[in-house]
Amino acid sequence: xxxxxxxxxxxxxxxxxxxxxxxxxxxxxxxxxxxxxxxxxxxxxxxxxxxxxxxxxxxxxxxxxxxxxxxxxxxxxxxxxxxxxxxxxxxxxxxxxxxxxxxxxxxxxxxxxxxxxxxxxxxxxxxxxxxxxxxxxxxxxxxxxxxxxxxxxxxxxxxxxxxxxxxxxxxxxxxxxxxxxxxxxxxxxxxxxxxxxxxxxxxxxxxxxxxxxxxxxxxxxxxxxxxxxxxxxxxxxxxxxxxxxxxxxxxxxxxxxxxxxxxxxxxxxxxxxxxxxxxxxxxxxxxxxxxxxxxxxxxxxxxxxxxxxxxxxxxxxxxxxxxxxxxxxxxxxxxxxxxxxxxxxxxxxxxxxxxxxxxxxxxxxxxxxxxxxxxxxxxxxxxxxxxxxxxxxxxxxxxxxxxxxxxxxxxxxxxxxxxxxxxxxxxxxxxxxxxxxxxxxxxxxxxxxxxxxxxxxxxxxxxxxxxxxxxxxxxxxxxxxxxxxxxxxxxxxxxxxxxxxxxxxxxxxxxxxxxxxxxxxxxxxxxxxxxxxx
Numbered sequence: 001x002x003x004x005x006x007x008x009x010x011x012x013x014x015x016x017x018x019x020x021x022x023x024x025x026x027x028x029x030x031x032x033x034x035x036x037x038x039x040x041x042x043x044x045x046x047x048x049x050x051x052x053x054x055x056x057x058x059x060x061x062x063x064x065x066x067x068x069x070x071x072x073x074x075x076x077x078x079x080x081x082x083x084x085x086x087x088x089x090x091x092x093x094x095x096x097x098x099x100x101x102x103x104x105x106x107x108x109x110x111x112x113x114x115x116x117x118x119x120x121x122x123x124x125x126x127x128x129x130x131x132x133x134x135x136x137x138x139x140x141x142x143x144x145x146x147x148x149x150x151x152x153x154x155x156x157x158x159x160x161x162x163x164x165x166x167x168x169x170x171x172x173x174x175x176x177x178x179x180x181x182x183x184x185x186x187x188x189x190x191x192x193x194x195x196x197x198x199x200x201x202x203x204x205x206x207x208x209x210x211x212x213x214x215x216x217x218x219x220x221x222x223x224x225x226x227x228x229x230x231x232x233x234x235x236x237x238x239x240x241x242x243x244x245x246x247x248x249x250x251x252x253x254x255x256x257x258x259x260x261x262x263x264x265x266x267x268x269x270x271x272x273x274x275x276x277x278x279x280x281x282x283x284x285x286x287x288x289x290x291x292x293x294x295x296x297x298x299x300x301x302x303x304x305x306x307x308x309x310x311x312x313x314x315x316x317x318x319x320x321x322x323x324x325x326x327x328x329x330x331x332x333x334x335x336x337x338x339x340x341x342x343x344x345x346x347x348x349x350x351x352x353x354x355x356x357x358x359x360x361x362x363x364x365x366x367x368x369x370x371x372x373x374x375x376x377x378x379x380x381x382x383x384x385x386x387x388x389x390x391x392x393x394x395x396x397x398x399x400x401x402x403x404x405x406x407x408x409x410x411x412x413x414x415x416x417x418x419x420x421x422x423x424x425x426x427x428x429x430x431x432x433x434x435x436x437x438x439x440x441x442x443x444x445x446x447x448x449x450x451x452x453x454x455x456x457x458x459x460x461x462x463x464x465x466x467x468x469x470x471x472x473x474x475x476x477x478x479x480x481x482x483x484x485x486x487x488x489x490x491x492x493x494x495x496x497x498x499x500x501x502x503x504x505x506x507x508x509x510x511x512x513x514x515x516x517x518x519x520x521x522x523x524x525x526x527x528x529x530x531x532x533x534x
Contacts, residue, residue, distance in 0.1 A: 028090070030060055031069070035091040036102040036131075040073070040080040048109035049102075104132030122148055123161070130164045139168045146186070153336065155190045155375050162187050181210035181218060188225060193339055195378035195414055201229045220249035220258055227265055231272070234417055234454035240269055257298070260289035267305055271312075274458035274495040280309035297340070300331030304344050311351050314497040322351050338374030342367045346383055349390075354498060357390035364390075381410035381419055388426045392433060401430050418459075421450035425463055432470055440470050461490035465499060469506055477513045484510055 023031065033050055034041050043061070047054055061079060064070040069086065070079050081087040094102070107128035111117055117125060126142035146161035165183050169176050188203035204226045211218045227242030243265045250258030267282030283306050290298065307324030310317045325348035332341040345367035353360020364383045371379035384407035391400035404426045411419035428443025444467040451460035464487035471480035484506060493500035 027060060027064065030057065031064070031087075031090045032094055032098070033102055033106070034070075034079070034081070035087045036094075036099065036128075037106055039084055039087060040078060043077050043079065044113060045106070045109055048113055049106045099131060100133050102132075103128045103130075104134055107132055107134065107137065119144070119148060123157070126161055126164065130168065135168050135171055139165060139172075142168070150186070150190070153338065153373065153375075155194050159187060159190050162190070177210045177212070178215070181207045181215065184210065185218070185222060185225075188222075192225070192229070194375045197229045197232055197414075201226060204229070216249045216253050217255065217258070220246040220253070220255075223249070224258075224261060224265065231265065231268060232416075234272075234456070236269055236272060236455065239265070243269070256289045257293060257295075260286040260293075260302075261298070263289065264302055264305060267309070271305075271308060272456065272458075274461075274491060276309055276312040276495075280306070280313070283309055296331040296335050297337050300328045300335075300337065300344065301340050303328035303331060304340065304347060307344075307347055307351070311347070312495075312497065318351060322348065325351060336373075338370045339376050339379065342370035342374060342376060342379040342383070345370060346379065346386060349383075350386060353386075353390045357393040360390045361387055361394075377410050378414050378416060378419070381407040381414070381416070382422075384410070385419060385422050385426065389429065392429065397430065397433060400426075404430065417450060417454050418456070421447050421454075421456065421459060421463075424450060425459075425466065428463075428466060428470070432466075432473075437470065437474050441467070444470060457490050458495040461487045461492040462496050462499065464490070465492050465496075465503060465506070468510075469502070472506065472509055472513070477510065477517065480506075481510055481514070 030046070030050070033046055037045060037049070043058070046052070047057055050057065061070060061072075065072050065079070068082055071082050072079055091099075107125055110121055110125055110128065114121055122141050122145040126138060126145045129138040129141055132138075142161040142164040146158045146165065149155075149158035149161060162183055166180070166187075169180055169183070184203045184207035188200045188207060191197075191200035191203060204222050208219065208222045208226075211222065223242045223246040227239040227246065230236075230239035230242060243262045247259055247262035250262060263282045263286040267279045267286065270276075270278040270282055283302065286302055287306070290302065293299070303324045307321045307328065310321035310324060325344055328344040329341065329348065332344055345363050349360040349363035349367060352363060364387045367383040368380050371377070371383065384403040388400045388404045388407075391397075391403065404423060407419065408423045411423065424443050424446035426443075428440045428447065431437075431440035431443055444463055447463040448460055448467065451457075451463055464483045468480045468483035468487060471477075471483060493503040496503075
């Protein structure tokens with residue numbers, strides 16, 4: 001991962017470039033140290049790193065300021081480069097051996113100026129010791145900086161430091177499989193939290209290799225984490241296999257919380273299959289196993305899943321679903337679990353928005369805010385997707401199309417198959433509302449194809465229903481009946497109770513159309529049986 005200030009964490013050879021012209025040897029030396037510190041640098045740090053005479057150094061800096069190369073910050077204790085490209089040219093002109101010396105001296109100077117050191121220096125010390133190849137110090141400060149960033153909910157910065165830790169560990173001769181596994185698990189969690197599932201899966205896989213069979217608890221957690229990713233990627237069978245193996249390990253270790261989390265995953269898999277009663281049963285079992293557990297993060301996540309199960313069991317229990325979502329919001333907001341809080345607000349919006357679309361949009365705004373705080377573009381994309389139907393209900397056609405295409409751009413980058421299926425479904429709905437029948441047909445048909453590819457029977461049933469409804473509007477009764485019957489065979493309206501009324505209306509309309517066609521078909525035969533007119 002590139003360094004954000006000093007030109008990059010270099011671990012490979014690279015060619016140097018010629019330094020900028022018209023610099024004296026001493027000026028180039030000063031600027032070399034300054035460029036390694038960063039775009040801005042403290043005077044006292046530069047003095048300490050160079051072991052320089054303050055007065056002589058200040059004279060050189062004054063000259064560089066007058067030449068327009070540097071700028072003096074307010075107060076005179078801090079300077080900066082006027083052009084970042086100039087700083088980068090200086091930095092790139094230095095050899096690896098020279099950079100190693102510079103960064104080591106800068107790190108040692110930092111520690112001498114601020115003994116302790118204070119936590120706000122962990123990141124800078126980690127960077128300079130890493131680039132200075134002082135491995136023990138780099139390991140220590142990058143670990144600290146990574147944990148600090150994780151607590152501060154800055155996943156990208158945490159990833160930056162933990163990846164340095166892995167590089168340092170690989171350079172040490174000792175056996176450190178256990179620590180390797182711990183760091184790679186942390187990296188998997190961090191990448192998962194920002195929606196980068198391929199990177200998360202890669203790190204979880206590496207952690208599994210390091211953990212081996214010596215750490216059954218860690219192995220079970222990693223199996224479960226990879227199963228979650230498989231579920232997100234709609235690899236349902238792989239997810240189920242991983243969950244069952246994780247449950248076996250958790251049971252052998254006597255870990256009821258671990259067992260409960262595997263049942264929660266099985267519930268989510270059942271939900272994807274459209275088995276909402278089975279999903280509810282798995283969630284109830286998980287809840288029983290967690291009796292007495294007060295972990296708000298775990299309880300909040302399970303509360304979302306309970307709400308999801310009830311939300312699909314018909315309008316009579318929708319209020320129960322809403323209560324579970326509200327409970328999840330309280331639990332997750334209290335521990336700043338932004339990723340799951342976004343999911344709770346999102347699903348609450350779905351439950352409320354069917355009858356009160358503006359309230360649903362308000363909850364989706366909160367879902368996006370939580371997703372932004374959690375650095376999760378996937379959840380932000382889904383919040384935009386879900387709001388499309390609510391905007392259509394409010395007559396906001398242009399806003400609905402804008403949100404759908406913005407969600408498409410987000411989810412396409414993340415290769416989210418379920419999200420892209422919903423994009424196609426929304427495109428069909430928007431086109432249908434505008435009377436663009438061919439475009440609507442393409443949207444619904446595209447959604448059906450995606451659903452079949454990933455065995456999403458409940459979503460396929462809904463897409464087929466919408467396709468049947470569209471075809472009935474253009475009097476394609478044969479095509480409408482074909483799509484309708486396929487939807488019915490997949491379980492509609494049971495898998496989509498919110499469509500039950502519309503489903504019944506379409507069924508009656510198709511029956512009337514079929515009866516009318518039968519009547520027309522029999523009319524010529526009746527006429528032929530009569531005596532022809534004279």
